[in-house]
Structures are given as structure tokens and as C-alpha cells.
Amino acid sequence: MEKNNRKFPRVTLSLMLIMGLILPSSGWLAPVHVKAANENNPPSKIDLTGIFIAPTTGGSNSSVIGGNIVQITPNTPNQKGGIWSTEANKMDLTKDFNASMYIYFGNQGANAADGMAFVMHNDSRGTNALSPHSGSGLGVYAGQKHGSSKTDGIQKSFAVEFDTYINNNRFDGYFDTNTTKGTHVAWSYPGLAETYIDYFTLFEYRRTMKHNNIDGPSSSVQYPGNLSNDTWRKFTINWNATTSTLTYQLEGLDPVSVPINIQNIFGGDQVYWGFTGSTGSRYQNNRVAFDEVPGLVNAEVKETITRKDGTVVDGGALAKTGEELTYTINAKYLSGKQDWTNIIVKTVLNDHVSYVPGSMTISAGDGSRELDDSFWTGQSLAASIPNMNTNRNDVTISFKAKVNQVKVNTQVTESVKFEGSNYITNTKPVDYVIQANNAPEVTINEEGPIHLAVGEDYQAKGTWMDSDDSTNTLSYDLDGELLKSEVLDNGGSTEPVDWSYPITSDQLKLGENNFHVIARDNGGAYSDATIKIIVESPPAISLTDANREIPVDFGTEYTISGSWNDLDSNLVDLYYAVDSNTPVKFASNVSNSTNKGEDIDYQHSIPADQLSLGMHQVTVYVVDDTGRKSNIEVVTVNVTGKLSFMSVTENVSFENMQIPNQPTYSKRNNDWDILVKDTRGVGSSWRLTATLTDEFSDSQGHFLRDALKFVNEDGIETTMALGVETNVYEMITQDEQNVSINWESDKGILLKIDPFVYIGDYTGKINWHLIDAP
Secondary structure, eight states: OHHHHHHHHHHHHHHHHHHHHHOOOHHHHSOOOOOOSSTTOOSOOOOOTTTEEOOSSSOOOOEEETTTEEEEEOSSSSOEEEEEEOGGGOEETTSOEEEEEEEEOOSOGGGOOOEEEEEEEOOTTGGGOOOSOOGGGTTTSOOOSTTSOSSSSOSSEEEEEEEOSOOOBTTTBSTTTTOTTSSEEEEEOTTOGGGEEEEEOSSOEEEEEOBTTBSSOOTTOBOOOOOOSSOEEEEEEEEETTTTEEEEEETTSOOEEEEOOHHHHTSSSEEEEEEEEEOOSSOOOEEEEEEEOTTTEEEEEEEEEEOTTSOBOOTTEEEETTOEEEEEEEEEEEEESSOBOSEEEEEEOOTTEEEOTTOOEEESSSOEEEOOGGGEETTEEEEEEOOBOSSSOEEEEEEEEEEOOOSSOEEEEEOOEEEOSSOEEEOOOEEEEEEOOOOOEEEESOOSOEEEETTOOEEEEEEEEOSSOSEEEEEEEETTEEEEEEEEEOTTOOSOEEEEEEEOGGGOOSEEEEEEEEEEETTSOEEEEEEEEEEEOOOEEEETTTTOEEEEETTSOEEEEEEEEOSSOSEEEEEEEETTSOOEEEEEEEEOOSSTTOOEEEEEEEOGGGOOSEEEEEEEEEEETTSOBOOOEEEEEEEEOOEEEEEEOSOOOBOOOOOOSSOEEEOBOTTOOEEEEEOSOTTOEEEEEEEEEEEEEOTTSOEETTOEEEEOTTOOEEEOOBTOEEEEEEEEOOSOSEEEOOOOTTSEEEEEEOTTOOSSOOEEEEEEEEESOO
16 A cells, blocks of 8 residues: 555656646637538438437437438537437348448538547437447447446447547547547447457556457558548448448548448347437537438449440440440339439530430330430430339430540540439449540642632642541532532541542632532541632723734824723733734723723824834733733734825926027026935835926917926936926935935926027926836
């Protein structure tokens, strides 16, 4: 005793020192209340009416919110609670079953406590079974105090705990000494006394408990991290009656399988099941929502995706772009305590397929009928199906979806949710791969734009190739109107293959046309090419003298005239060309008529210096503002020379003289002005003749007969007899075109006066003639 008496003061002193070191302030202990955003919004929830019941004794604080969410404990300190299946909804451990639910641990973060437990039991208290212990007791365990009862927890029970607070000190107890890594998930037998271990350390008496039925650290305990983060987590239970094995899984963790000796643990094969939970000085909101309750509705759901040939698409099978798949969604009602009611079939198609409108049907044992497309919103389907029971136990929805093009092989997953008032389940995911479809390549040989005249055809040519499809449909389109589609086969070649399409002039309109060729493979992948074809109406011109020979005197200009028209241009230039000389633009940027196509007159004089002697081809044409040239009109211009008098003095005279005593020549006065023009060209011969047509006479009737003489260069005199034509000048044309008839003063035409003539003023008349001949 003394030894013990001496020991206790040291123990007390040590504990006090430890307390002084580790005891936190009251402010630090106060939890921070964080408002939750998702506490009322589990991913799914079914109606719990008549399925669960809360204990009516033992201080349970549990409640059912809105008929479909169980609140095990509110978000306040020192609470405990539970909820149990009714007598009619006990688990039958002689049969396989599944249970599915979502559990929620509030939003307290590191300040959360204490957690929840999934519990199966055959406690004699039935639906009033509840541990008297809050805090670490989680509403299911015996007390944590050393030496206290080990059997005041829920008896004949199995529990999976979700512990959000580590109890590992003198004030919180030592239940969790083998799970000190943090928030944990573990299973236990709360009703077995051997689950609780009392022991003594150097300083104190403690009680811990077995996690996963192991005394000491357990490597199989799961540590999910922070559970109180405003998140609903999926939790599933599966019971295999043959092996008496229960498998549970919390979302994000691996499944855990626990063999259970039914008779040793429960003492029978019918057990209550549900949840318990508690809070301490720290707290959290513990909630549960169910989507599958064991035995309530037993059903099988399945989605099958098949090709046209009936082969199943699943397990990574390949689906090709453009392929039409049939989605078949089936539900079979197997058994249950209730009809499966208010069922909505929900699915969201992957982004790489498209629902085929009008393809959905339903079969519910009363024949097949079409379902309205209004059940679809984009890629989402939400369709009601009839309530299911043992009489209507098989419902199938079927529809088609077309596989879209993807650039790379793309794995997709499809699943369907059946959401009823009392049972929510999902089909097993169907996985397949949409095979990438390389788009074909199509080209047009010419870049364009192509300029054509009205009435001109065009042969479009190019190539197409497809690396993963041997056949393509080529469509030819002109200004949005399909001309033709044809299926071409490349024989498996990956090299370009030629295509050709004739476009006739009657298919083309005046102005701009856009020809479009599209190559599309069987999967719907395509490429296209476009070329612009401009149909232009070249201007037209007329020439008044076209195709005629027009004589033109040398040295005079020639005037061209006519009209032009153009159906589509705004401005034109007009040209003429003489022979092969450089064309001359004689009218620039001439505006077209407002009413295009009307004739517009033109006229232009070609200068004489551009028209030499001889024949000339004069051409005229028009060029429009697109560079289109009109027809060419031609006229032959015959430029000829001319021999003519430029001037002849009307009155010429001879010198006055006295009657001589012998025959004497009277010379010409200076009023003789005879000018001849010869434009016939160098080497042309001509001569000038003079004819005395009226004998020289005076007013008295006297005559100077045979007086008019012509003296040539050699001095030979020729009498210019009345009426006789006399050559008085001869010429071979040189460079000069204008020739002045000049004789030396004693040569040429002279008047010879004889001594016997009468005095008087004599006049006569001479006719001049130019002879175009040597």
C-alpha cells in the first residue's frame, strides 16, 4: 500500500504537468460552424415512407427530412441517433441482396466529430436498439471507459464505422489507438465483449477497441481523408448468402469483404439494418439518402448496344464513324415487397453520337409502340416507363444513334439510370471505342477563277483520295444546286484518283458561278473544294463598212463608224489597227449603257498619214473592263493616187506688143499659174495637153490664125491648130506631188504675131487636159 501511496502523487503530478502542456484553450476547442451547400441535395434519393423507423427510446435525435433524407444527428453537440429498417424490411441473410445509399458528414472539415456507422443487428430491442453513448460511441458501441460495461452497445451486431474524430487521449478516450492516422473506415462487432480491450499503461487504465476485429494496428483499416467537406459519398453493401460474405465500399475506396458467421454474430438470419451516429463537443451533420433498399424491389437493368448486323458493341469494341447503332435498355422486375413505381429512365449520350430522330420505341408487354422525341433534350433522355411488378415485369426502350466523326480513336462509356420512387439503380457501363475516321481529300486541278465566254462549256477535273475508306460519294454542286452525286471506288488505293465533271454552258449564268465538289466517305467525313467560274459576255462591235473595199484618195483621212454593245461590263476601250501596226486606242473608258446590251454608236477618223498608197486592212474591236475582247470587224481601204489640177488660172495673157515687121513671139505674162497634183506615187507618168478651142479674134472680126505656137525644149515649134490637142508638158512623178507647170520664157506656149495682122485686142480659148499616161 505504501508503495502505491507513494506512486499516486507522482502520477498525479505527472498528469498535471502533461495537462498543463497539452490542454488547449476553450476557444481552440470551440468548433467552427461552416454552412453546408449540399446537405439537402444528394445525387439520388428514394421515398422512405414505411421503410425505416427511428428509435423511440434511448434519446435518439434522428429524423426523416422530406420523406427521403435521414438525418442521423443534427449539426449540434452531444447528439446520438439511429434509424432502422422496419420489421417488414429486415435483411434476409438467406438470400443475396444489394443496398445502395449516399452518406453525408456535414461541412466541418477538421472540426468534425464523431461520425456514423452502418449497422446490422438482431438486438432484442429491435427498432429501439441504440447505444447510450454519444461521442466515440457512434450510437452503436459500448462505453469507452476502462472497466465499464462491454455489452451496453447494440447487441448481436455488425458495424462499418465512418469515424471522423480520433479518440486517443485521456479526455476523449482511447478507442482509436490502432487507427491514429486520421479519419477512418473500419468494421467491427459492437455487441461482442471481446471487441473492447481494457488495459493499463504506465500511467493509467484505458479501453480500446478492435478495428477490423484486430487487436493492434490494422493495415486493412481505410483512411479516406476529410469526410466532412460538404460531399455526398456513395456507399454500397452486397451480401452473398452462399459464402455469408458482406462486401462494402465507400466511394473513393477499395471494396472490403467480411466473412460473417451469421449464427455467432446475429443468432438468426433475419436482421435489422440501418445507421447510427453521434457528436460530442465537436459535431457534424450526419445524413443518409437511399437509392436501393434490400428486398424492396429486386430488378435487373441492362443496356445493350448493337450494330446493324446484331453484333454487340462493348468491352472496347470499335464503332466506325457514320455507323448506326441500336441502344436497347431493358428492365426486368424479379421480385419485391413493393411494385417499382414512378420510374424515369435517364441517360446522357456521349458527345460523339447523335440520336436518330423518330427511332425510339418502348415495349412493356403490351406490344411495341413509338416514343415521342420530346423525351430528348439535346443528348439527354428522360422517359417515363410504366410501374413494374410481377405482372408487368419486362420493359424495353430502344433507339438508334449515329456515330459522329472523331479525329482520334475515342473511348466512350454509356450507362442508364432507372430512377423510381422506391428504387434507383444503374446499368453496368457499356464501353466502346469510336474509331477515328480520316476525312477524304478532294482537289480541283485549276485554282481559278476560270473565265468563260457566254456559250462556252467547262470540264471540271480534279482528284480525290481516302486513306481509310475505299468508296466515297462525290457530289457536284453549282451555286447551291446539286448537279449530280456519284459513288466512286479507289480500289483500296491511298493515292489520288481522278474525277471529272462536264459543266455545260446552259448550266452557267452570266457573271460569277461557284462550282463545289464534295467527297464524303461512308462515315460522313468529308472535304470539299471550290472553284469560281466567271461567265463573261465579250463586247460585240459592228463596222459600217465591214467586209467591203472602200476607195480612199491618198492624203485624205478615213472615218470608221458603227456601234458596240456589252451585256455585263461597265466600261470599254475601242481600238483600230491598220494592217499589222500597233493597235490604236481611239476611245478609252467608254461607259456602257444603263440598259446593258443596247447598241452604242462610235465614230473615228483615221489620219491620212496612217494610210499610205495601196490596200490596207483596217480592223476595229472592243475590250471590256475584264479584258474580254470583242469580235474583230475588218474593212479594206484602197488608198489610190490622183492626177489633178490644183489650180489653173482662168485668164492668162501674153505681152502686148506692136505689130512687128517680121513674125515675132509674144511672150507669156506672169499670170500663167498652172499647178498639177500627182498622188499616184513615184514613177507615175503624165502629160499636159492644150487645145485651142476658140480662134484668137478681136472685136472687129479680125483673127490671128495659126498664131498659137508651142515651142519644146529643143526649140521646135508646133502650131496649135484649132481643135487639135497638143502635148505641152510631160512628167514622171518623183518625190514631188505638186508640180508647177513652168516653161522657159522662150519655150512653151507662145503667141506668134505676123507683120500683117490688124491692131487690136485678141482673145481665144484654151482647154487644158491632164493625161494619166506617158
